[in-house]
Amino acid sequence: MKxxxxxxxxxxxxxxxxDITFLLIIFFMVxxxxxxxxxxDFALPEDTTTAAEISQEESVDVLxxxxxxxxxPVIQVDGRQMPINELLPYVAEKLKQNPSKPVILRTDPGxxxxxxxxxxxxxxxxxxxxGMKIDNISIPTQREIENIWTMLGIGx
Amino acid sequence: xxxxxxxxxxxxxxxxxxxxxDIIFLLIIFFVIxxxxExxxxxxxxxxxxxxxxxxxxxxxxxxxxxxxxxxxxxRVSTGEEMSLPIGTDEELVTFASTEVARNPEKDxxxxxxxxxxxxxxxxxxxxxxxxxVKNIYLLSEQKTVEQ
Numbered sequence: 001m002k003x004x005x006x007x008x009x010x011x012x013x014x015x016x017x018x019d020i021t022f023l024l025i026i027f028f029m030v031x032x033x034x035x036x037x038x039x040x041d042f043a044l045p046e047d048t049t050t051a052a053e054i055s056q057e058e059s060v061d062v063l064x065x066x067x068x069x070x071x072x073p074v075i076q077v078d079g080r081q082m083p084i085n086e087l088l089p090y091v092a093e094k095l096k097q098n099p100s101k102p103v104i105l106r107t108d109p110g111x112x113x114x115x116x117x118x119x120x121x122x123x124x125x126x127x128x129x130x131g132m133k134i135d136n137i138s139i140p141t142q143r144e145i146e147n148i149w150t151m152l153g154i155g156x
Numbered sequence: 157x158x159x160x161x162x163x164x165x166x167x168x169x170x171x172x173x174x175x176x177x178d179i180i181f182l183l184i185i186f187f188v189i190x191x192x193x194e195x196x197x198x199x200x201x202x203x204x205x206x207x208x209x210x211x212x213x214x215x216x217x218x219x220x221x222x223x224x225x226x227x228x229x230x231x232r233v234s235t236g237e238e239m240s241l242p243i244g245t246d247e248e249l250v251t252f253a254s255t256e257v258a259r260n261p262e263k264d265x266x267x268x269x270x271x272x273x274x275x276x277x278x279x280x281x282x283x284x285x286x287x288x289x290v291k292n293i294y295l296l297s298e299q300k301t302v303e304q
Contacts, residue, residue, distance in 0.1 A: 141283040
């Protein structure tokens with residue numbers, strides 16, 4: 001009797017591969033992050049006591065007041081209210097007298113974060129707009145401001 | 157060949173799917189390469205700025221997010237490796253930031269805050285970071301266009 005050997009079909013089943021790959025694509029698309037990964041950098045002083053030594057007279061004092069969220073920020077510069085587009089020319093004049101003059105950016109607690117960032121953005125544009133870099137932009141916190149006032153013996 | 161009169165040839169309508177597998181594989185490779193998990197998924201209206209720098213991703217920066225009003229300005233924190241978690245008090249924020257700075261003194265921090273957040277909330281976060289001796293922070297923003 002003669003036995004004939006049946007050839008074996010060796011095949012990898014790939015029928016479900018399309019489903020798996022579709023599932024993978026859906027997973028990646030759903031969990032993918034297309035968020036913003038850019039912003040304004042801000043270096044904090046290593047020693048906080050240095051910032052406290054800056055007195056208001058030898059700096060440009062910018063105060064952001066409560067204002068409309070969508071409109072231009074309302075600011076007071078060295079005690080005088082001015083439109084945001086006049087801020088950099090004013091700072092340029094001050095920097096011509098003293099290039100290392102610091103700019104203190106204070107914000108009223110009732111103002112919104114977006115307005116403060118708009119003013120900070122304006123100050124950071126100084127190299128392009130007025131051709132000078134503001135070396136020292138300080139954003140003191142409310143606690144630091146209160147500490148300075150306490151040191152100077154001034155009540156708020 | 158003789159065609160029978162009145163009988164038309166059958167045409168097969170078929171969509172060619174042979175290259176679908178290649179396209180899908182290319183898409184998967186694209187997603188695998190560019191995949192990045194968003195550690196904080198809080199939806200918010202970020203402030204728009206002209207000056208924007210790319211945040212370095214080499215050393216995973218820590219995230220602090222301040223949610224908009226509809227979420228009661230809730231603060232969430234993340235080490236940059238795990239999903240963000242809400243925190244209750246400013247002291248917890250100081251503890252979190254101090255721990256991260258103790259692990260890596262050069263650690264960058266990203267603040268993601270809605271543009272309508274009261275400055276008071278941001279001030280508390282900034283104060284906590286200053287107390288924790290953080291060196292560099294990035295204030296997340298969107299691109300400001302000419303019209304804006």
